[in-house]
Amino acid sequence: MWTHAPWQGRFVPHRLPPGERLRAYASWCNAVEGNTTFYAIPARGTVETWADQTDPDFRFVLKLPRSITHERRLGDVGAELRSFLHAIEPLGPRAHALWIQLPPAFAPADVGVLAGFLRRLPPSHRYAVEVRHRAFFENESATRLLEKALAGVGAEWIPFDTTALFQTPPTSDMEREAWTKKPRVARRTVALTDRPIVRYIGRDSVDRTVEGWRGWADQVAQWLREGRSPTVFIHTPDNADALLLARRFHDDVRARLPEVEPLPEPMRAPSEPPTLF
Template sequence: MTMRLHVGCAMWTLKAWQGRFVANALPAGERLRAYAGWCNAVEGNTTFYATPTRETVATWAQQTDPGFRLVVKLPKRITHERRLTDVAADVRAFLDAVEPLGTRAHALWIQLPGSFGPDDVPVLSGFLRRMPAEHRYAVEVRHPGFFTDARSTAGLEAALENTAAEWIPFDTTAFFRSPPTSDAERDAWSKKPRMPLRTVALTERPIVRYLGRDDDDSTVEGWQGWLDVVTAWLREGRSPTVFVHTPDNADAPALARRFHDAVRARLPQLEPLPDPEPVEPLTLF
């Protein structure tokens, strides 16, 4: 069996990447392809704001290999506005829209609001049981009770394990260790959740979201514990996906590859990442 670690970022296009990681002024239909030369996974955050058209999703599939992983977030209308209740029509529309991804839809990501607490787990259980079995599901919770109360932790884990769903930790512990030092960090300081660290995998395909700092060395220092966890998961036969965030995300593609390189230094049998295409420098003529 091939040992494979997937790594990626919170998005596949960012102005700060142009001319560094990807070519300048790429058309929309080429941006994901260029990003996929750096990373083999990406968070599908845009679908949180609206269900895309099938035609748009088909272009994502066309730009990536079948082994590329998109963790696609369910729209906020389903998770935040309706809180998983009376959403059958919205879910059908979303599932139809993302169908062109095929195996690239690594997991459907159910990010729940901070107000969705332990008492709401039966709603989540019912929702997951009604979802089609051909997809994998991964749930991100932000209510503190799920992390600080052992009974609530166990209750959520049981609900997820009953439907083979994963629990996505969003590790912000390194970010919140010291006060912000940039505008991007100050903005993230007020918006990102402060959740206790969780490093438990429920399925064979765990997913981690990690938030570092705008200083690369601080980001690398903060993920050292994850190198141990991810290496252990791979040795157990799991196939993890790790998303590296920083407040400005300016260096995120390189950092994601750096994480992969650090794991591969421990596990040389790990399949390498693709080689990025060289980026031509911007010229004046």
């Protein structure tokens, strides 16, 4: 996500070499979703450049390759998993969690397969699971079944909150596209570990996006009071303003909990300061 085209020249300088693009992003936000690892295992040398561009406390939440989660459905994946873990090793503590995003067809009947897979994973990493089957959000016994499997190995459940997106009909092409691709499930605010992870998607409208996350700002402040260390990713259908919105969410949490440290001043493109208004 750190090379999103609409950010170039607006938030970060144009035509940065590959070895500097993540560094520019990391001046704005202190965590990133590793979506590219879903499509292919990165070269270890590439991952070394990621480590070089970020501080040790920067957080990567890296998605396991789809060959593991979607094609082989967590079965007979030893070789792919070893290759993936070897590739990301240079990140060290920056690999905050390995993200197991499961396909929409992964149902409560498949939880036993997931539990077995999680038990075989090396304890050197933290793991977080995202499910999209509606039964996990609507059926209490399915919810408890998954929570038990995750809690047994100290894994987290990543909620993808799309409730703001689906609250009213879409008003733009990007919102209409998001309606066809994003899961329509109930909001979940339960943390299973001391490192909860939240994915939130709002609307093209800044005001509606901010209004939709107010409950999350309250929840994150409460988690911090409890001694947890949450990670929150802010999306919109086009993600054009995502960097500014992420920092605004951080400020909203600080308004509720002033002892939270502010984010550092970001690297900016050589132009007028970007604004949400």
